């Protein structure tokens with residue numbers, strides 16, 4: 321299939337030091353070089369996409385670039401023998417919307433190491449419903465388990481619980497038999513979190529985080545999306561041998577704590593970065609199609625929007641107002 325006509329893309333540019341995105345018609349000559357051309361079916365919105373599109377944090381390394389760190393679709397041209405026309409694939413991260421043009425366009429050109437064949441049991445929409453948020457959650461759980469986490473040790477705290485990563489963490493952990501305590505700034509979403517499997521919902525606005533080097537140990541582990549004072553408080557509140565998966569910085573990138581939780585309680589801090597070697601990416605996608613398959617995926621997808629609706633969608637993510645996942649239907 322030849323792409324001869326201009327196509328629609330959401331492109332982020334910097335003009336007079338101000339970063340913003342807009343819908344434009346572009347051609348294949350305008351996008352990054354690569355081995356494989358994809359007809360994009362779906363993308364999604366992650367917190368990082370909102371940071372990039374609004375210029376809230378410096379995500380793009382050069383301008384202009386098509387936004388969108390996730391994409392799924394069909395291979396329509398490949399110079400790499402591992403992929404053929406008609407293959408259905410997904411790409412998460414892999415420099416999309418950082419140094420390469422991303423998934424908010426009808427067509428994308430990618431390097432041959434980026435795509436993963438969509439595993440049996442998932443399709444181009446469900447892999448974008450899961451997207452970077454679900455994949456990162458699977459990585460966090462995978463690392464916690466390797467480090468000995470199991471449901472018998474006690475409850476797991478999930479912060480930023482109504483967000484993408486948070487929703488998947490509540491869903492996947494509870495499906496695996498963990499008692500999940502969900503910390504949220506949106507107490508109005510208590511029923512949503514309960515439906516996903518939360519045993520307890522804690523109102524972030526009423527939280528007293530204390531200042532002692534060690535607080536009473538309440539949780540056997542945590543998946544943290546907030547960073548800052550919340551993460552410092554979590555380090556002080558984890559039971560001996562517990563694991564904290566540090567995923568995000570929605571509150572702050574800072575971390576001020578002491579070594580006490582580490583040297584007196586053997587607490588482990590696991591850094592989570594979703595850019596992992598290809599073999600692990602394939603393994604995690606297989607888990608996401610099987611034992612970590614989100615049980616409430618359609619409930620977690622709270623919105624499906626079109627490319628035309630994209631420009632208005634980002635501010636609510638920065639304001640922390642979004643519940644669940646937003647899928648972007650491209651084709």
Ligand SMILES: NC(=O)c1ccc[n+]([C@@H]2O[C@H](COP(=O)([O-])OP(=O)(O)OC[C@H]3O[C@@H](n4cnc5c(N)ncnc54)[C@H](OP(=O)(O)O)[C@@H]3O)[C@@H](O)[C@H]2O)c1
Nearest residue numbers: 367480481482483484485504505568569570592593594640
């Ligand atoms: N390390 C990695 O590889 C990786 C991968 C994916 C995401 N991340 C990071 O993980 C975090 C979550 O990502 P996401 O895509 O799930 O984002 P999201 O859907 O926007 O969810 C973030 C959630 O955090 C809470 N929140 C937002 N602003 C806050 C603030 N100022 N103070 C305290 N809580 C706030 C809100 O939940 P409540 O209202 O329920 O509290 C919000 O729904 C982000 O920081 C993102 O950059 C990292």
